[in-house]
Amino acid sequence: MIIGVPAEIKQDEYRVGMLPVGVEELTSRGHQVIVKASAGIGSGLPDHAYLQAGAKLVATNAEVFSQAELIVKVKEPQPTEFNLLRPGQTIFTYFHFAASRDLTEAMIQSHTNCLAYETLEDEKGRLPLLTPMSEVAGRMSIQEGAKYLERPQMGRGILLGGVPGVAPAHITILGGGVVGANAAKIAAGFHADVSILDINMDRLRYLDDVMPSNVNALFSDRHTIREQLALSDLVIGAVLIPGAKAPNLVRKQDLKIMKPGSVIIDVAIDQGGCCETSRPTTHRDPTYLVEDVLHYCVTNMPGAVGRTSTFALCNVTLPWVLRIAKAGTIQKVLEDKALRASANIIEGSVTNQAVASTFDLPYQA
Numbered sequence: 001m002i003i004g005v006p007a008e009i010k011q012d013e014y015r016v017g018m019l020p021v022g023v024e025e026l027t028s029r030g031h032q033v034i035v036k037a038s039a040g041i042g043s044g045l046p047d048h049a050y051l052q053a054g055a056k057l058v059a060t061n062a063e064v065f066s067q068a069e070l071i072v073k074v075k076e077p078q079p080t081e082f083n084l085l086r087p088g089q090t091i092f093t094y095f096h097f098a099a100s101r102d103l104t105e106a107m108i109q110s111h112t113n114c115l116a117y118e119t120l121e122d123e124k125g126r127l128p129l130l131t132p133m134s135e136v137a138g139r140m141s142i143q144e145g146a147k148y149l150e151r152p153q154m155g156r157g158i159l160l161g162g163v164p165g166v167a168p169a170h171i172t173i174l175g176g177g178v179v180g181a182n183a184a185k186i187a188a189g190f191h192a193d194v195s196i197l198d199i200n201m202d203r204l205r206y207l208d209d210v211m212p213s214n215v216n217a218l219f220s221d222r223h224t225i226r227e228q229l230a231l232s233d234l235v236i237g238a239v240l241i242p243g244a245k246a247p248n249l250v251r252k253q254d255l256k257i258m259k260p261g262s263v264i265i266d267v268a269i270d271q272g273g274c275c276e277t278s279r280p281t282t283h284r285d286p287t288y289l290v291e292d293v294l295h296y297c298v299t300n301m302p303g304a305v306g307r308t309s310t311f312a313l314c315n316v317t318l319p320w321v322l323r324i325a326k327a328g329t330i331q332k333v334l335e336d337k338a339l340r341a342s343a344n345i346i347e348g349s350v351t352n353q354a355v356a357s358t359f360d361l362p363y364q365a
Contacts, residue, residue, distance in 0.1 A: 004068025007039035012283035014042030014306025020053040027054035043310035087111035120342035132312035138182030156261035161191035175238035237266035237274040243354030250275040255291035
């Protein structure tokens, strides 16, 4: 199989879809790997490392897309890449279709095979390709929240951990999954006062057992959310419904009860955001104010720490790339139960129920 690794062109995206070791593993099995020159620079991976591993370097992304049967990326194809896609070509990347009807319709029209990292499930029902970037984003959310609570960034002027004689910041984390748990760990390390909310009581019991004493695990309902918003200096949106749009847990009118200068970091923005007033932003222009509440809604948070994120991502994607390459055809790929779960759109048909429901599109099992 011919596998292509383009350079990421989304703004401020420094990750790359494959490490040199991935090239070596694939080429040693008889596959060919085409890499866009300088694709790995943002992650500290020079071209010569890919050449030594057996890759063929090309000058443009157009050459990668025109030659490869399987494209391995990090982020969804951008509008300028839509015309590079070929019917029957397989794209393996983060798609997050529920956040964009335009992207969904473009991929349907392209008749490509869209295998999404975020919906691939292993034999235990876990999301192994979403986990590492959720870990990064969860930890980054507190780092970014600490920065944007500073007064020069339009925040309240709050130090997360406080100092002797001054109370620490109150942080509310909406969602107790991988993002939320990682955010809570880092927030607890800052000695902040932390509340983590979820609707799964088994998950709450687990979090209550493993988290330090400055983290409170609370059942998430409308009353508790509003109560926590009124107390919060920093809110982390960390809810996830795999493949589907995130629910709006924070409504526009709720912002009126929040403290002026408080901050919302909506990690769920990849799936549409869990705050009604959230809209996608970039690392270059990450924040905006609504009702004196600062919103940070960057859609590719882990892209800013490209080296950490690339290694964390490729550690888990490579075994699946090898399985796809070994299968050879999309028909064989879909016989693999885990890879079948990653199939969101196949040759013009929506094959993920959550994506179909989000946009009221026909669903093909």
